[in-house]
Amino acid sequence: MTRQPPAPHASPLSAQGDRHFDGLADKFAASLYGGPRGELRLALLDRLLPEMLALHGQPVLDVGGGLGQLAGWFAERDHAVTLAEPSGEMLARARESLAGHEVSVLQTPLQELPEVAPGPWSLIACHAVLEWLADPRSALATLASLLTPGGQLSLMVFNRDALRLSNVVKGNLEKALADRLEGKGLRKRLTPISPLTHGQIEAWSAENGLAIREVAGIRVFADYLREPPQSDADRERLLALEQRYCRVDPHWRLGRYLLYTLERPTRPPEEATA
Numbered sequence: 001m002t003r004q005p006p007a008p009h010a011s012p013l014s015a016q017g018d019r020h021f022d023g024l025a026d027k028f029a030a031s032l033y034g035g036p037r038g039e040l041r042l043a044l045l046d047r048l049l050p051e052m053l054a055l056h057g058q059p060v061l062d063v064g065g066g067l068g069q070l071a072g073w074f075a076e077r078d079h080a081v082t083l084a085e086p087s088g089e090m091l092a093r094a095r096e097s098l099a100g101h102e103v104s105v106l107q108t109p110l111q112e113l114p115e116v117a118p119g120p121w122s123l124i125a126c127h128a129v130l131e132w133l134a135d136p137r138s139a140l141a142t143l144a145s146l147l148t149p150g151g152q153l154s155l156m157v158f159n160r161d162a163l164r165l166s167n168v169v170k171g172n173l174e175k176a177l178a179d180r181l182e183g184k185g186l187r188k189r190l191t192p193i194s195p196l197t198h199g200q201i202e203a204w205s206a207e208n209g210l211a212i213r214e215v216a217g218i219r220v221f222a223d224y225l226r227e228p229p230q231s232d233a234d235r236e237r238l239l240a241l242e243q244r245y246c247r248v249d250p251h252w253r254l255g256r257y258l259l260y261t262l263e264r265p266t267r268p269p270e271e272a273t274a
């Protein structure tokens with residue numbers, strides 16, 4: 001009897017090499033939003049988004065919207081929200097958590113948005129998505145192309161420099177020295193495949209004619225603590241510290257995530273300076 005060769009292991013990466021979150025939704029929901037790190041992220045965004053964005057109930061496109069927390073936040077503030085997300089598993093959970101909210105849902109990757117939802121949009125949010133893509137640079141160009149002149153992009157990315165520091169703090173010295181920081185997107189790992197630096201965001205924004213209007217660090221202290229806070233009073237203190245220093249140099253630069261407001265100017269730069 002001839003033996004069948006073993007079935008090839010299906011890659012969790014999309015044809016474009018991106019890590020869609022099918023197979024990861026449970027772990028992501030439990031390990032991030034089910035715990036204090038997710039709580040802190042949401043509390044910081046709740047304070048920062050109204051400070052960093054000019055919000056007036058404009059429609060918003062939430063790209064890679066995941067479980068729908070951000071879409072819900074905007075919907076509660078009377079924005080008409082369109083959530084785009086390629087993972088059916090994440091979308092099913094988003095639909096559940098957004099029941100009762102006015103949110104349109106599109107099952108589509110960022111790369112197809114120019115055909116599926118060209119806008120142009122005056123407000124786009126793309127949080128914690130670029131680091132899961134094989135080509136985050138062209139993804140930023142695509143997002144820029146969807147913005148109306150004067151439109152704002154709320155962009156949050158996983159910070160490569162913070163990942164280096166947290167590896168050193170944890171004693172992963174060999175990995176840090178070899179600069180082997182990124183994940184491979186395989187199995188159920190939540191280490192992003194394309195962690196990004198502030199320098200990359202500066203360069204790619206300039207390439208696409210986007211101005212950096214605001215920047216903040218999300219979790220500038222929390223991920224480096226030797227012990228997580230044990231009491232409610234200490235959790236409050238940590239939140240107060242995060243809020244106080246998240247936009248202060250040098251602290252924002254080592255936030256686990258970098259949060260930007262990028263704006264497409266109303267006139268091209270050469271006209272604006274003429």
Ligand SMILES: C[S@@+](CC[C@H](N)C(=O)[O-])C[C@H]1O[C@@H](n2cnc3c(N)ncnc32)[C@H](O)[C@@H]1O
Binds near residue numbers: 020021063132
């Ligand atoms: C870390 S989660 C972030 C979810 C949500 N934006 C948040 O902040 O909680 C990354 C999300 O990006 C999605 N994603 C991966 N590749 C994508 C692509 N090419 N286009 C749009 N979203 C993508 C994943 O499926 C996943 O839901």
